Amino acid sequence: MQENYLAKWLNGELSEEELAKFKSSEEYASYEKLERISSSLRAPEFDVESELEKLKKDHIAEPDKVRPLQPYGKFLRIAAAILVLIAGSYFYLNLSKTSYSSPLAERTEAILPDNSEVFLNAGSKISFSKKNWENKREIDLEGEAFFKVAKGKKFTVSTSQGIVSVLGTQFNVEDRKDFFEVSCYEGLVQVQFQDIEKQLPAGTSFLVIDGRVVESSDPTTLEPSWIKLESSFKGIPLRYVLRELERQYDISVETKNVDTRLLFTGSFSNTDLKMALKSIATPSRIQFKTEGDNVLFYVEDTLQ
Amino acid sequence: MDNVCEDQVYSSVFRANSKTLFNFIYYKFGNEEKAHDAVQEAFVKLWENCGKVSPEKAKSYLYTVANNTYLNVIKAEKVRLKYAEPTLERSNESPEFLLEEKEYKEKLDNALNHLPENQRTTFLLNRIDGKKYAEIAEMEGVSVKAIEKRMHLALKFLRERIDGI
Numbered sequence: 001m002q003e004n005y006l007a008k009w010l011n012g013e014l015s016e017e018e019l020a021k022f023k024s025s026e027e028y029a030s031y032e033k034l035e036r037i038s039s040s041l042r043a044p045e046f047d048v049e050s051e052l053e054k055l056k057k058d059h060i061a062e063p064d065k066v067r068p069l070q071p072y073g074k075f076l077r078i079a080a081a082i083l084v085l086i087a088g089s090y091f092y093l094n095l096s097k098t099s100y101s102s103p104l105a106e107r108t109e110a111i112l113p114d115n116s117e118v119f120l121n122a123g124s125k126i127s128f129s130k131k132n133w134e135n136k137r138e139i140d141l142e143g144e145a146f147f148k149v150a151k152g153k154k155f156t157v158s159t160s161q162g163i164v165s166v167l168g169t170q171f172n173v174e175d176r177k178d179f180f181e182v183s184c185y186e187g188l189v190q191v192q193f194q195d196i197e198k199q200l201p202a203g204t205s206f207l208v209i210d211g212r213v214v215e216s217s218d219p220t221t222l223e224p225s226w227i228k229l230e231s232s233f234k235g236i237p238l239r240y241v242l243r244e245l246e247r248q249y250d251i252s253v254e255t256k257n258v259d260t261r262l263l264f265t266g267s268f269s270n271t272d273l274k275m276a277l278k279s280i281a282t283p284s285r286i287q288f289k290t291e292g293d294n295v296l297f298y299v300e301d302t303l304q
Numbered sequence: 305m306d307n308v309c310e311d312q313v314y315s316s317v318f319r320a321n322s323k324t325l326f327n328f329i330y331y332k333f334g335n336e337e338k339a340h341d342a343v344q345e346a347f348v349k350l351w352e353n354c355g356k357v358s359p360e361k362a363k364s365y366l367y368t369v370a371n372n373t374y375l376n377v378i379k380a381e382k383v384r385l386k387y388a389e390p391t392l393e394r395s396n397e398s399p400e401f402l403l404e405e406k407e408y409k410e411k412l413d414n415a416l417n418h419l420p421e422n423q424r425t426t427f428l429l430n431r432i433d434g435k436k437y438a439e440i441a442e443m444e445g446v447s448v449k450a451i452e453k454r455m456h457l458a459l460k461f462l463r464e465r466i467d468g469i
Contacts, residue, residue: 003452003453003456004449004452004453004455004456005456006455006456006459006460007437007451007452007453007455007456007459008452010430010455010459011436011437027463027467030463030466030467031459031463033408034412034459034462034463034466037405037408037409037412038412038427038431038462039431041412041428041431041432042432043326043327043330043331043428043432043433044330044336044339046322046323046326046327046340048318048319048322048323051318051322051340051343051344052315052318052319052322054344055318055344055347055348058344059344059347059348059351060348060351077358
């Protein structure tokens with residue numbers, strides 16, 4: 001529910017979805033009654049004409065006052081008002097951005113003004129200007145998101161590392177520290193990374209690790225695995241796998257004697273931590289210990 | 305151009321604003337007599353400054369005066385609001401229903417008296433005077449968002465108090 005939803009409800013500003021949700025809540029009947037009965041409240045009598053008469057008789061005797069001359073007063077007032085209006089609308093149009101984010105260990109779904117869908121993976125954020133959406137479909141992304149874009153004008157996703165633009169398609173963008181991956185699931189996606197421009201047809205990926213373009217395996221599914229609450233990797237250095245684990249469970253992961261540059265292929269559950277830990281540790285031949293929100297992956301140094 | 309010093313303009317400003325200004329002060333402090341006085345005083349001030357206040361600015365001027373000068377004096381007094389019984393248009397309701405409505409209204413009056421002053425004012429200006437959030441924001445000199453927050457909290461408080469949560 002949006003902020004101050006009770007005020008929005010009273011003013012008829014809730015979306016259909018929110019309204020349905022509110023109506024199904026336990027307290028809705030109480031609020032509905034409050035709304036109905038409070039609309040029958042009355043303020044005390046106030047007779048405008050007799051109050052005006054009283055005011056004039058008691059306080060206002062002679063209306064012949066001397067008025068100061070202000071030849072430029074009006075002009076300056078209007079000029080100032082126009083200035084404020086221009087400045088105000090400039091900021092309003094340019095800075096009023098809508099944003100959605102999903103915290104660690106959670107996923108969020110957002111519908112854009114043209115009914116394009118965005119699924120946000122854990123620890124991710126998008127923002128865009130609703131006002132100008134029809135003319136400019138542009139989104140800023142931090143983190144990872146899967147887009148199902150409705151057909152229309154050019155749709156652009158800007159990240160700290162690269163820019164992805166399409167016309168209408170389904171694709172996943174992951175922009176994490178030292179890690180940037182775009183996978184196209186339908187249609188055609190254009191990726192711009194530094195001075196490289198690449199066209200990605202459906203079923204292909206583009207991967208950059210530590211600033212270098214890396215040969216990546218192509219997606220074989222119809223949507224990224226995290227949509228189905230699983231994180232999958234094909235030949236990805238272990239340390240990026242562990243960072244994803246931290247985001248999915250909002251935990252902190254440390255390693256001891258583990259070479260995190262080794263490539264990992266496999267997947268882990270985003271809902272069952274114990275299973276996930278085993279899924280990472282077993283194929284990597286490492287052990288793990290947990291303590292509260294901390295996980296330690298380690299290799300017994302018995303061979304030394 | 306129109307000027308508040310002209311009797312016709314001044315009177316029309318009074319007709320347009322006095323009733324709501326009266327309610328505004330009444331909702332805050334629940335004292336009818338002082339609300340009458342406050343309206344008179346605000347309009348006297350407006351008359352004294354009619355050369356400096358344009359008709360468009362008169363409304364916000366009145367609320368500023370009412371907020372600044374008068375309200376501080378009566379702030380300390382205890383709130384006792386009473387809302388005139390609405391005339392019952394439907395006479396075919398059962399006695400049980402009418403009794404229940406009456407009891408609910410008593411609870412509502414009571415809960416309203418315990419609301420923080422700014423939430424009560426926002427709630428009643430909207431419910432009784434049908435004022436939009438933007439208009440209330442102008443009267444109180446705060447943002448629309450602040451008014452929405454007050455409204456939200458007011459509804460939550462009233463509902464919890466009435467339901468005895």
